[in-house]
Amino acid sequence: MPAPSLLRYDRPATAWVEALPLGNGRLGAMVFGGTTRERIALNDSTLWSGGPVEGNNPGARNILPLVRAAVFAGRHAEAVALCKKMQGPYNQSYLPIGDLLLDFPSSATDATPPDYARSLDLATATARVSHLTADGTRITRELFVSHPDQIIAIRFSADRPGALSFTATFASQLRHRLAAHDASTLALLGRAPSHVEPSYRGNRPDAVRYDEGPNATGMRFAAHLHAETTDGTASLHDNRLVITGATEVVLRLSAATSFTDFRRCPTREGRDEVAASLAPLAASLARPWAELRARHLADHHTLFSRVRLDLGVDPAAEALPIDARLARAADGAPDPGLARLLFDYGRYLLIASSRPGGQPANLQGIWNDSVRPPWSSNYTININTQMNYWAAEPGALPECHLPLLQLVRDLSEKGRDTARLNYGARGWVSHHNADLWRQTAPVGDFGDGDPMWANWSMSAAWLCQHLWEHFAFGGDLAYLRDHAWPVMRGAAEFALDWLVEGSDGHLVTAPSTSPELAFHSPEGGVGTVTYGSTMDLQIFRDLFDHCLQTARLLDAEDELTSRIRSARDRLLPVRIGARGNIQEWAQDYFETDVHHRHVSHLFGLHPGSQIAPDDSALFAAARRTLEIRGDDGTGWSLAWKICFWARLLDGDRAHTLVRALLRPVPASGRGERYDGGGGVYASLLAAHPPFQIDANFGYVAGVIELLLQSHQTAPSQVSGLKSQVSSSSPQVFIVHLLPALPSAWPTGSVTGLRARGGFTVDLAWASGQLTSAT
Numbered sequence: 204m205p206a207p208s209l210l211r212y213d214r215p216a217t218a219w220v221e222a223l224p225l226g227n228g229r230l231g232a233m234v235f236g237g238t239t240r241e242r243i244a245l246n247d248s249t250l251w252s253g254g255p256v257e258g259n260n261p262g263a264r265n266i267l268p269l270v271r272a273a274v275f276a277g278r279h280a281e282a283v284a285l286c287k288k289m290q291g292p293y294n295q296s297y298l299p300i301g302d303l304l305l306d307f308p309s310s311a312t313d314a315t316p317p318d319y320a321r322s323l324d325l326a327t328a329t330a331r332v333s334h335l336t337a338d339g340t341r342i343t344r345e346l347f348v349s350h351p352d353q354i355i356a357i358r359f360s361a362d363r364p365g366a367l368s369f370t371a372t373f374a375s376q377l378r379h380r381l382a383a384h385d386a387s388t389l390a391l392l393g394r395a396p397s398h399v400e401p402s403y404r405g406n407r408p409d410a411v412r413y414d415e416g417p418n419a420t421g422m423r424f425a426a427h428l429h430a431e432t433t434d435g436t437a438s439l440h441d442n443r444l445v446i447t448g449a450t451e452v453v454l455r456l457s458a459a460t461s462f463t464d465f466r467r468c469p470t471r472e473g474r475d476e477v478a479a480s481l482a483p484l485a486a487s488l489a490r491p492w493a494e495l496r497a498r499h500l501a502d503h504h505t506l507f508s509r510v511r512l513d514l515g516v517d518p519a520a521e522a523l524p525i526d527a528r529l530a531r532a533a534d535g536a537p538d539p540g541l542a543r544l545l546f547d548y549g550r551y552l553l554i555a556s557s558r559p560g561g562q563p564a565n566l567q568g569i570w571n572d573s574v575r576p577p578w579s580s581n582y583t584i585n586i587n588t589q590m591n592y593w594a595a596e597p598g599a600l601p602e603c604h605l606p607l608l609q610l611v612r613d614l615s616e617k618g619r620d621t622a623r624l625n626y627g628a629r630g631w632v633s634h635h636n637a638d639l640w641r642q643t644a645p646v647g648d649f650g651d652g653d654p655m656w657a658n659w660s661m662s663a664a665w666l667c668q669h670l671w672e673h674f675a676f677g678g679d680l681a682y683l684r685d686h687a688w689p690v691m692r693g694a695a696e697f698a699l700d701w702l703v704e705g706s707d708g709h710l711v712t713a714p715s716t717s718p719e720l721a722f723h724s725p726e727g728g729v730g731t732v733t734y735g736s737t738m739d740l741q742i743f744r745d746l747f748d749h750c751l752q753t754a755r756l757l758d759a760e761d762e763l764t765s766r767i768r769s770a771r772d773r774l775l776p777v778r779i780g781a782r783g784n785i786q787e788w789a790q791d792y793f794e795t796d797v798h799h800r801h802v803s804h805l806f807g808l809h810p811g812s813q814i815a816p817d818d819s820a821l822f823a824a825a826r827r828t829l830e831i832r833g834d835d836g837t838g839w840s841l842a843w844k845i846c847f848w849a850r851l852l853d854g855d856r857a858h859t860l861v862r863a864l865l866r867p868v869p870a871s872g873r874g875e876r877y878d879g880g881g882g883v884y885a886s887l888l889a890a891h892p893p894f895q896i897d898a899n900f901g902y903v904a905g906v907i908e909l910l911l912q913s914h915q916t917a918p919s920q921v922s923g924l925k926s927q928v929s930s931s932s933p934q935v936f937i938v939h940l941l942p943a944l945p946s947a948w949p950t951g952s953v954t955g956l957r958a959r960g961g962f963t964v965d966l967a968w969a970s971g972q973l974t975s976a977t
Contacts, residue, residue: 228558279730301375630696735789842901
């Protein structure tokens with residue numbers, strides 16, 4: 204049996220990145236585990252600054268031909284200056300509700316009290332804190348965030364009758380007030396800013412703005428805290444819940460915002476956030492603790508237990524707190540169980556941050572404690588948001604994929620206006636960033652953003668890959684027809700209008716960048732904007748292939764699919780450069796940062812499937828590309844490289860990056876910086892640094908790629924191969940078992956993984972060889 208999926212610590216968290224995350228897809232909580240003061244940081248996935256904005260820049264349409272003329276003439280500096288004139292406003296920011304603060308005046312004053320234990324059980328999605336007070340009383344608290352009941356539930360217990368006395372209150376960095384709702388319920392009522400500048404824009408006097416007056420904008424929010432005791436008293440005094448002389452206490456916390464949808468102003472057209480917060484709280488009061496807990500456990504177990512991974516157990520390592528275990532592994536001690544724990548943790552985090560009907564996981568999942576969080580804690584859709592969901596389908600969490608698929612559908616609605624107004628194009632487009640309000644125009648405050656990321660226009664086509672993957676793993680033709688196909692068609696319409704003919708007759712994108720990297724320009728200096736970046740054309744080829752597959756499945760061939768087929772055949776092919784690597788741009792430019800975190804020109808290797816072992820030249824060039832980039836990088840870059848090396852069938856090279864991703868990063872490493880240094884904090888949350896959750900999710904995808912691949916296809920007439928997607932499917936998916944097993948994992952098993960074609964796969968191996976498969 205695999206070891207328990209337990210994160211254990213022998214001290215409270217001293218920083219937010221050391222706290223333990225709980226969530227139900229909407230409500231998030233970070234548990235510090237303090238004994239004299241407990242801080243539980245609170246989030247709601249719909250609490251953002253701002254409101255609906257147009258965001259488009261109609262003047263961009265007239266600039267587009269000037270940019271194209273500049274890039275084809277090699278005037279790279281001019282192209283950059285022109286692209287800045289095509290930008291719109293910056294995105295808004297994801298915000299924290301505030302903190303629940305618990306003060307225990309009778310507890311031990313030691314930094315770490317006697318017999319202290321703090322833990323997060325991934326299998327039950329429950330945090331636990333236990334310690335002795337100065338008088339020897341054991342105090343225990345258990346916490347979870349219930350999806351069925353939509354509340355945060357906390358149970359305190361003492362092993363001596365009447366030993367629990369503490370106070371509870373709220374704090375918030377946003378404008379707020381505290382009020383008594385009733386004799387045992389405290390309310391936090393607040394309002395979010397109308398605008399928050401991205402943190403990377405520096406310390407500006409108006410970085411956080413609140414509107415005033417009758418037409419003020421800024422989302423409203425509310426949180427309610429209710430206390431009940433089996434004995435003792437619970438009362439409200441000076442905006443604090445005061446618990447005295449109790450043996451057991453249950454706190455229930457609910458929260459809500461005035462957000463309704465991305466089209467409506469949350470102040471003028473929003474819902475009643477107080478009523479929305481109180482409704483689940485009131486309903487939960489009819490259920491005792493044991494029933495709340497049982498409902499929570501059953502819900503979580505349904506999702507988490509689908510996949511079980513065993514890479515071996517080292518009892519000496521399993522007995523250590525996580526921070527000590529990370530340090531031990533960093534010193535070179537083998538610990539395959541730690542790699543397995545990080546895998547379980549990634550699946551746990553996806554369950555906790557992305558549930559059907561809610562918002563997709565953002566750059567920090569649903570956990571954030573800053574009013575100006577790193578990169579606005581938004582949806583960075585030039586890889587990071589996509590990486591969040593690479594493991595959803597193969598990791599047996601397709602329901603958790605649905606919020607992203609809905610985001611794509613929402614963006615397709617807003618993106619039609621952007622395509623028409625900014626570019627005079629059909630279909631829909633989105634760029635580098637998105638937020639709760641589904642902005643699709645290039646960000647940059649109308650000229651402040653760097654075009655090498657701000658003007659990148661390929662996210663719509665990339666996001667459509669997720670629509671196809673949801674079908675490829677599940678085989679739901681009704682979903683493909685009604686949900687995916689209209690959105691994919693729209694992205695393809697834009698792609699056809701965006702492509703232009705280059706000097707050699709091939710179709711290329713223009714303007715084009717390779718996120719987020721510059722090149723040495725032949726005209727002198729540094730360039731970022733050109734034409735025909737390799738990533739662009741791989742993404743469009745991927746979209747066109749999936750559109751043609753979909754049209755055949757749905758018997759939906761028409762004039763558009765004929766145009767797609769013709770354009771697909773004319774796309775500029777992937778080129779091999781002078782260094783034996785895959786060129787990043789249409790011309791063999793040299794990158795300004797050879798070890799850059801993005802490896803955009805290998806999209807066709809992963810998450811695409813265009814570079815495969817049967818094309819030996821491209822396969823070798825992809826390997827050479829990674830060798831040039833190097834093995835180090837930010838957290839999410841390490842996770843992507845694990846996926847790359849797995850696709851290159853080199854498990855041992857991938858495992859060097861597994862070890863790199865597991866290196867401990869100090870809590871002080873939260874500063875916003877882009878140079879290497881990726882790893883994990885003591886909480887196992889991934890460090891860019893600072894914290895970004897994409898590496899946690901990308902790592903899970905990488906481990907699955909090492910054990911199971913199903914992205915390659917074969918002609919349907921191949922003897923003995925059969926696709927379960929549909930009897931009319933034009934594709935046969937090849938299921939590859941243990942394609943890149945690292946030698947560091949010689950014995951193990953996994954159950955419940957999913958493969959394209961509708962398969963669920965169980966595997967076991969010993970001495971590096973497959974022993975059984977179902």
